[in-house]
Amino acid sequence: MVRLLSRVAQLGQVGSLLLAVALVVVEGLAHALVPAVSLLAGLLVLVAVARTRTVSTRSLTMLLSASTVWALGIAVLTTALGNAEGLSARDDGAIISLAAFVEEPGKLLILLLPALVAPGRMRRMAASDWALMGYAAGAGFTIAEDSVRRLTTATNLWSILAELFDEGTHYSLNPLTSGSLERGLEAPFTGEWVEVMAVGHHVSTMLVAATLGLAIAAWRYAGRLGTSDASVSVGLWWRMLSVVGPVAALGYVITDHAAYNASVAWSGWVDEGGLLFGPLSFVWFICGMGHGQVPVVVLLLGLCLAVDAHRRMRAGFMGRVDPERGAVPPLSGVSARWREPLRAVVAVGVFAWSDLAVILSGYTRPDLTRAERMRRGRRVGQLILQVRRQAMSVTSPGGEPTARRRWALGALVVAAVSVAACLAVGVVIGRSIGPAASSPDDAVFFAGLLDGLASWWDGLNPAAQILLIALGVLALMSMGASAALAMGAVGVVTWFAGHGHGVAAFMRDPRAATASYVRNVTPGQLLMDVVDFATTFIPGSALGVGLRTAERSLSATVAARRSARLPDLASLFQMRDEALAARRAAEAHLKDLLPPGTRMPDFNKRNYEDTLDLLRRGGHDREALDQLREASENCHTARPRAGRITEVAGEVGGLQELERHGYTVPDAFRPQGLEAKPTGPRKVDMLAVSADRGSIHVPELKGGTGRLKTNPVRTLFEGRAPQGTPAYVRDRMLRDDRVIEFFRDNPDLWEGVKRGDITVTSDVISTPEAGFVNRGNPIDVDLASHPQIVTAIEQRIAALGSP
Template sequence: MIQRHEKQIERIHKWKEDHATLLKRIRKIYIWVIWLMLPVAIFFWLFLPLSRNTVMIWFWSYYALWQVWIISRSKTVMWTHVARFFAAGIWLVGPLCAGLLWSIHYLLADGAASIQEPWSAIILGPIVEEIFKLLPLLLFLFVTGKERQLSLTDYALFGFALGTGFQFMEEVLRSWVSSRESLLGMFISLIYDNTKEWGFAELFPGYFIHGDVIAAGHHVWTGFAALGIGFAVHFRQKLGKWIWLVPLFLLSWAIFDHGAYNSHVNLLTSDIIIEFLHFFTGYGHWYKWLFVLSLFLAVYLDYRTLNQEKKALPLLPHETLLEPVTESIELIKSILQSPKQWAATMLFLRERRAYGFAMALKEREKPRQKIYHHVQLAYHLLGISALLLLSFLAVNSIAVENPYYLAGLFDGLSAWWESLSAFEQISIILTTTLVTALLMLATGGGIISAGFTAIGTGLLAKDTLANSEQIASILRDPKSFFKQLQEDAKEMPPQELMMKLFGLGLDFASRRIPGGKEGIEWLSNLQSKSQQFGKKAKMDGDRGGGGREGNEGTGNIPKKTVTSNKGKTIDVTPTANHSTTTSVPNPAKGTPNSSVDILDKKTGEIKTRRFYGPDGRAVRDVDYTNHGNAKTHPEWPHEHIFKWNSDGTFNR
């Protein structure tokens, strides 16, 4: 399965190389379309509330996602991957859930007339929605085998992104439908305290609150269930197969919490048994705050896992163990130095964690057939859970008013759409399209553009700060700068241009922060205290060692090889002093006994890994690039060996 997946990726890369001109032309068209749409969309955002609501819901959705992103200090994934799961929650999970539920109603019930029935909004809807939101994650793990390389917080991030995307679609539809609410509906909304919580001070904004009862939100429900899956994957060998009951329990709790809230917000009193159990489980509050505590616990467990493999990982000069506070301070210090240093540091820390988890979880791994068996077992348990909840949640009550139920929002959507003017319809279509293309898919990078994808990595990949005199030249001749800005706008979409300006501004600020050196010294002292606290918290994982980054140690890094298309095995084991760059380093002036990955500026992928000898001169390159020319480059990856002459020149 994995080999077939890798071959498909190779074919995609080969197709992209063969059609580079076509892709460049498509990108050019995309840039012009986005620039033309932008002023029109801004006009709609300013003067049409419906369009403005879409943008604001998108902003608050991303704000909640950023909160989890910041808390998840042990993550190994890029923002690219998280943004794509967010998009999957919108365009894959949402339509599938709505389509399935409406199909069930038309096949087994009274169609649109029964979509708001209690058995649908309180029982069937929560079961279908909570299970379907996890399907993209399960499919991703099943096909790619990435469960061996993800941290616990990676699982939480993916689940949270899926739930956030699903909730984004639900809230956009809710805002559209409620904009044409009847007088009776508005009166009910006034007397019935059911409010949506948005705000900068809120943790995971976007949840509903009704009195003492809250609906934690699709992002929290799915994020906690996904974290349970990660916990089962990480500890299945240590704790046995019964560990799979953890994600099953969390999913069942999410379904119950979801259905119980929909039941609670009825105008009449809901079933007393459900009310009692909902009270017993904290009226939704326990689920949210247990998720928060579990997220911090996941960070702790992740770093314990990493420290078990720290012999194989390069450590920074002041590190004796890996822990989140030291890494966070290192990022802050790098910002004070330069944005480019920040980007390189962020990339190094993320890649180190990814390599550590790949090593740690590989040792625990069972044959993949057994993993597939566990996934199939999970599907069976989900089915049993659904049946139990169907029988347990049976309740009679009147129709639900604005529940956490996506399919119910489609009821009356057609009539609402027809009531809009042509101008309003165009504004909604254009705004939604731009939010999707410019502010959502673009943040996921990949096909359309790099966008805001992990801004630091983007700064590194694009190397916008290569010239340290750029700020000075702007101040000396601002007219030329704005002229160059116009030329850049023809070659890049708005989000990339904004990212470039952000990088320049950050560089300007970092060079003028007063007390920068003193701040770095203070942060270094704080790192030492954090290292001591990490040892007291037993984060070390009971295995010592560790290779220093720089010349203070070599580490005990296990051998790593790649196989070329000709079947040749090539040693690509990085040294303890390993770094990355997007510029081609001088082969004659490198750090002794080091290795460096030369990254592609557009994709961020490794083009070449270079190794330096004891004298600081390059000894060999491993070229990963498929040049697409069987005559000049028949083999890939392939090696280039450096041979130095007595006069300091070299031949390869």
């Protein structure tokens, strides 16, 4: 929330002035902004409620803004598919039915992009993240559709007031009823006059996305059940549920959507629709004729929060923000069957309270100034979000990069199968309707909306059009988009607004529209249309130049953002102190639970399963064994935690020290943060190149009280050598795949190293605490004088192949 407000404040002074002028100059703009303001406020309400989320508010607002533009593509696809299947403009009922089968999966397709581009992040998301992203994706579609509809109808102050008093489309701060429609119709089967409901697109998309998040959790739960026959049988049922659940959810929202559309345009659809409409009308009737989605979404969101809290509880120390807070009671008095589900529900409240208490402590430090309290509170909130991400990370099965590749492939396959099935069924139902249904006009279709949008846009004077373009760019930038992305997105929308009549005519009848354009276009108009299209869509245009400029600086931007995401040293050492305290507390708790005749080493990571089996066969109480298991696993999690934090502190301190002296650290050797895996054995800690490219530095990095290891290790060519010696560094450079790839990609540096023109040095960079860096033990690695190692490196470069 603070990050969003700070970004808005950066553009607020200019944006507020432009908005004030636009509200006065542009007729109907205030009415058209109601969906955007209401649904953005609803998103913030859900963000505040979802206390287990790991996705940032900025990411959600960017998804909302992107889905607003994506709605245009869905609408075009819907109409194009209808035209391809021979559904003419008079077959309005067919297109109404087809819209449900294209729009519902289409809104979710925008989530496929992050699933393919960042599969590692997506597979580690919380279930509540899926619900929030579903809301954002659907909200963009609602904003695009209803805002255009509002711009194309006459509005005044009284219509806006009527909107606020629940007449027409309803918008409020309630995120689940905002954007809904209600209409009086005759109910199927009973014949009674009832109020049927169509929820906003954001609610139906949130329902399906939340079901996807829970399905992922169910699939993973089945994988943890074990290999016994009973466990395999139970796991099979859970995995069947994880497949059937999202399919049923998608079918449910499509049914609601199609049934409402058909009821509006075709009063006799239940009796005249034929065999296909029997199951559709029955499901719609028993699910409340649109009223059932809201309670279902509330239930699913509650389940998502409970599942996320249980994952955080399973993460042990990795899910705790404070060793003294966030402990979930064991509930030993509850039966074993219901204990874990009940603890998960209790954990939602426990974690929410502990997180808010810690954040409040940051904002209310009496010894700090107001500005310092704000900065500290914001930093604490970011750390808590990081703790949640770490908890989701350690409870996500599978190792990288294999799991990441499988996730991307699975997402692509599921999306392709779902879209193909929906399109096939939609076409079958659309053909079955044919011209049986008709609405008074086609204003409800995107072609009609484009006509109205074009008329409204053409009616504005050039100053008002420029003002609205500036407002759109500022709005997208305030939501986190870059200037190039914001200008490109607004340019696409305004192009469609300016050419709405022609696009609408083309969508209705492509052949006739093309023939009419060819017959009537003048050479000058053709040239202007080509230039207009090129500057909006084709790479190499003004927009393309801006995108290429952004692309050239992308690597530098990524490196800068990666450094910015790294925790600062003060936070790292604070986290290290907390980790050490948690480790001592976990070990003390385990020591108090030790049964007679056992010792602490009996419960280390290698032995504790055997020890628990022996105790179980010896007749120990099951509840006491469960407590021992949990205490042991908490120790196993807490022990390496402090070491990993110290290691990252050394990496960050070393990176800052080298960059202060003008060295450049390639991406492959930059620290990746706490969530990434350690560098691993037989690798260099870091590699840096001097500003003049005349020196390569390969330091040993130490954090806290870390020191060089004195035990010698075996090298490939130089016998045994201790850490910090030239032979040790040479051997690690030879074994590290990153070094080989770096020399392969920088042949000029490798040739200089072989000739001895480029020196290779090393030293020890220690970061004992924040603000202090010590350097010592400088050595000359001198690769050039060891031809055997040079030859081995060249062989590895040749085996690696060309880049």
